[in-house]
Amino acid sequence: MMTSKYISPSASSYHPRRPGRRRALIATAVVLALAGAGWTFLAPGPGVQGLADGAVLDGRKAAQISAYLDAESAGGQDKVRATLDGAVVPVKAEGARLKLALPRLTEGPHTLVVKGESGLPFASYREVVKFTVDATAPDLKVTDPEIKNAADPVTITGKASTDAKVSVDGKEVPIDKAGAFKITVPKGTPVVTITAVDRAGNTTTKAVSARGRRPMIRAAHITAIGWGNDTLRGGILALIRSGKLNAVQLDVKDEDGEVGYASQVPLARQIGAAKGYYDARKAVAEIHAAGAQVIGRIVAFRDPKLGSAAWKSGKHDQVVQTPDGQPYNGGHYGNLSFTNFADPTVRKYNQDLAVEAAQLGFDDILYDYVRRPDGPLSKMRFPGIGSATPEQAITSFVADTRVALRPHAKYLGVSVFGIAATRPTEIAQDIGALVKVSDYIAPMVYPSHWGPGEYGVANPDTAPYAIVQRSLADFARQAKGTQTEIVPWLQDFSMGSKYGPTQVAEQIKAAAANKMNSFILWNAGARYQGAALQQIATH
Incomplete structure (x- = not known):
């Protein structure tokens, strides 16, 4: 038996001079023939709204996220089964939409699976959305610069999480594979602000004095x-x-x-x-x-x-x-x-x-x-x-x-x-x-x-x-x-x-x-x- 072979109904039923009802009859005939031959027919899913595959959510977004299905495309509330990391997710009807009642999302990777029956005979759909919750601010360590001469430029060094983008006073600076960065700022700069932003948008900011030792008083x-x-x-x-x-x-x-x-x-x-x-x-x-x-x-x-x-x-x-x-x-x-x-x-x-x-x-x-x-x-x-x-x-x-x-x-x-x-x-x-x-x-x-x-x-x-x-x-x-x-x-x-x-x-x-x-x-x-x-x- 052959399984999971997807055949597009629009392609199999296409004929330029036989649109409408006759096209649907042909599609149904094709599906029945394939089903009789032991094929499993996978139809396109309704599409999960509000949550994209591959998304990375910070803590605020994770707490506010809502996921929906179009009720008509999903085949109705009774025909939908959703799971998050293997646990059943309740499906609630809200007008023309079906809401996936997601639980409180914890830190780390998650997999949402939505299954249902298509409007076409012997056809079903299965959608998988993989996403990550990252509510932890990126690491950022900055070394206090050693300044021997106040007339010299100041070199700032530090290390950030490898998935973060680092900026110094608003200007992005490159980091190496270990997250290390180095930048020189002009002499006389009193305070340098370093910011690290990770892929979820979490931010860590540090202000570092670039003036060095207290001059003689x-x-x-x-x-x-x-x-x-x-x-x-x-x-x-x-x-x-x-x-x-x-x-x-x-x-x-x-x-x-x-x-x-x-x-x-x-x-x-x-x-x-x-x-x-x-x-x-x-x-x-x-x-x-x-x-x-x-x-x-x-x-x-x-x-x-x-x-x-x-x-x-x-x-x-x-x-x-x-x-x-x-x-x-x-x-x-x-x-x-x-x-x-x-x-x-x-x-x-x-x-x-x-x-x-x-x-x-x-x-x-x-x-x-x-x-x-x-x-x-x-x-x-x-x-x-x-x-x-x-x-x-x-x-x-x-x-x-x-x-x-x-x-x-x-x-x-x-x-x-x-x-x-x-x-x-x-x-x-x-x-x-x-x-x-x-x-x-x-x-x-x-x-x-x-x-x-x-x-x-x-x-x-x-x-x-x-x-x-x-x-x-x-x-x-x-x-x-x-x-x-x-x-x-x-x-x-x-x-x-x-x-x-x-x-x-x-x-x-x-x-x-x-x-x-x-x-x-x-x-x-x-x-x-x-x-x-x-x-x-x-x-």
Whole structure:
């Protein structure tokens, strides 16, 4: 017996002078003759509508897909049998159409088979539609470019899924059989956006900084209120105009949890933190006009403003707690002074302020108090931290902020304790991890803050060169092999010993001995000793 041999009824019955009813009679006679001879007659199917053979569907399309048959061509609802991957698919009549009630489609390949009886005697049809559901975004890994000279073009390399098309800043780039790609972008490109799109239309996008290391900065700190003081502001601007400083560290959010400008971040307004001590855009424009950059300091987790508001409103998880669920007493910082770095709302609040400051024109975001409170870890509880360590939670917070800032082409710095280089768990600042997720580390190596005998220095406060040089050497070691700079905070205030231009200059020399030409000076009153500063070389 011969089977599955298809004979077209139009071809077998064709006669130019016998159209219409006579043609149909001839076709029927042919079919009957073939059937009597043991042949199986396969007629054309009705065609599956809404789902094409070979289609690749992403998750959204797979969830919305509908498949139909023309009821008349299919021979009626009772004559149709449909299966998906071998399982029966219900067939429902909807007017002139038959709907194939497909189940929820899972990831991977699928086969839809539709069988039925044709309107012709002894004839049937069988249609097969093979398709794939691919709801997984393509892999995309991009290596942070190593930039040694800001004047050179930047080479971006990475690897994507082999079925994806890759574009860099909207321009498609070739990938090899392993999915690797490489492209050079012009010098001065701040951020490069790489996009991978697979055959289903799933997309993965990454933004990569193409600026390399943070260029040298020599800055001085000033508070939000201080910026409004003509004398304090004028003193710092004079040091900039004289060529001794090239940056201002201006507070965005301070130790009291107050935001210095009229922030539009909803939570800042809700808790009354947005103070408007200065006009952010105006301040940034004035500093830029003087020839300097603006570093926006955000005191992250020491935030009594948010802590008090959260506790009062019953949102206790936003506050660092004791094991029995009470607010942790931050010692000399006071109750409700430390917010919980593991809480999503607290993290997002600080990141939202960072993004807002970037949009307002700040050149850098510098986190401070990005740590747990000092004291025994056994006396603290961080709701929501899960299996992560405090060090890991802090590092992931910084990493998330860096991703959020990349589209704005801003640098991200992290202020850390001097002891963090050798004691990472003491306040949850792991330098080896933080150098991988930030543009610079700003260690507070103030001589007055070291205890007797640290780094073999009997009295660090009276030996500024020795303690700064030795402590920064540990930070240099941990940053080696990365593009992360070390930008130390240096002491321009007296706390025990009298600090004049000589003591400040000794610290600057100690940093330079570790090949660190950047620094930020701290004086709570924003009064700085210009005699300690040399003019910045322009060549």
